[in-house]
Amino acid sequence: MGSGAKTRSPGDDAEAVIETRDLRMRYGSAEVLRGLDLRVRRGEVVALLGPNGAGKTTTIEILEGFRRRSGGEARVLGVDPDDAGEAWRARLGIVLQSWRDHGRWRVRELLAHLGDYYAPYGAPGRPRPYDVGELLGWVGLTGQADAVIGTLSGGQRRRLDVAVGLIGRPDLLFLDEPTVGFDPQARQDFHELVHRLAGLEDTTILLTTHDLDEADRLADRIVILVAGTIVADGTAAELSRRVSGTAEVRYRLDGQAHVTSVEDATGHVRGLFERHADAITDLEVRRVRLQDVYLAMVREFESGRRTEAPRHLAEVTA
Numbered sequence: 001m002g003s004g005a006k007t008r009s010p011g012d013d014a015e016a017v018i019e020t021r022d023l024r025m026r027y028g029s030a031e032v033l034r035g036l037d038l039r040v041r042r043g044e045v046v047a048l049l050g051p052n053g054a055g056k057t058t059t060i061e062i063l064e065g066f067r068r069r070s071g072g073e074a075r076v077l078g079v080d081p082d083d084a085g086e087a088w089r090a091r092l093g094i095v096l097q098s099w100r101d102h103g104r105w106r107v108r109e110l111l112a113h114l115g116d117y118y119a120p121y122g123a124p125g126r127p128r129p130y131d132v133g134e135l136l137g138w139v140g141l142t143g144q145a146d147a148v149i150g151t152l153s154g155g156q157r158r159r160l161d162v163a164v165g166l167i168g169r170p171d172l173l174f175l176d177e178p179t180v181g182f183d184p185q186a187r188q189d190f191h192e193l194v195h196r197l198a199g200l201e202d203t204t205i206l207l208t209t210h211d212l213d214e215a216d217r218l219a220d221r222i223v224i225l226v227a228g229t230i231v232a233d234g235t236a237a238e239l240s241r242r243v244s245g246t247a248e249v250r251y252r253l254d255g256q257a258h259v260t261s262v263e264d265a266t267g268h269v270r271g272l273f274e275r276h277a278d279a280i281t282d283l284e285v286r287r288v289r290l291q292d293v294y295l296a297m298v299r300e301f302e303s304g305r306r307t308e309a310p311r312h313l314a315e316v317t318a
Ligand SMILES: Nc1ncnc2c1ncn2[C@@H]1O[C@H](COP(=O)(O)OP(=O)(O)OP(=O)(O)O)[C@@H](O)[C@H]1O
Pocket: 027, 032, 050, 051, 052, 053, 054, 055, 056, 057, 058, 059
């Protein structure tokens, strides 16, 4: 464990692990990606969110070198994915949406076999692959090490998918809906694993998920893609400032229910009590959740009100 020193310096060009400019993809006459400018720094965890069909998987597949883009620029670990070779590929970890091969192998066997592929690509401070036993512990499959893969449950199978993506100790990990089918414990274990990878292993992670609480918990930065366009890019807190209010205050006044969206929940509540004192009951304050922000932004974009180019919201780092 432990690689080189972590240097998270926003704005430092040298640290860009993924960089795209005007990335475009067309299937026949259908324009699926409409000019994405995306930048992910080393050690960052970025969640790519968006409705079904928005282009998330297509984006990831282009960055992984599985699909050739129709236009624009892309650099991943400093290399154009369309021209990249095996040494580059060995630095990536990939967890696809579904992967159903190798049903007759045993869990440990498969990981050891895949790990052998990565061994020649180890680097000083970054030996490859991970130890299989250690990795099985991380993904919660120690008890299934000798199980035949075809006998695993859906959630165990998904844990194995994560282990397969990780075995080569990737510099950059792509996770396409990694926690589908996870029970709450597996989900929590996975979240701890992501924090450990980014924090201790300096792994850069780009993940897609439809679980917005998960994105909120895991990601340093959220990118929202709608119909092939990035409509928002920033931390969860920055995104929430884009929609009206950052907290919701619910209460009853003389028995009548009220819900108000506010910036300053404390000040608002203080004012309520000053004005209405004991007439206020059932008070609740809740922070605007990423889900609310996300739905507001998708609705806003789809209703055509936002037509200008996407903007980056990391003004605080400028
Ligand atoms: N091989 C293909 N040929 C033609 N169209 C495709 C192909 N692959 C994807 N598409 C289309 O591209 C669009 C984007 O698909 P993509 O799978 O990237 O979306 P997504 O955001 O990952 O969706 P989901 O949340 O459902 O996984 C969709 O309209 C899809 O139908």
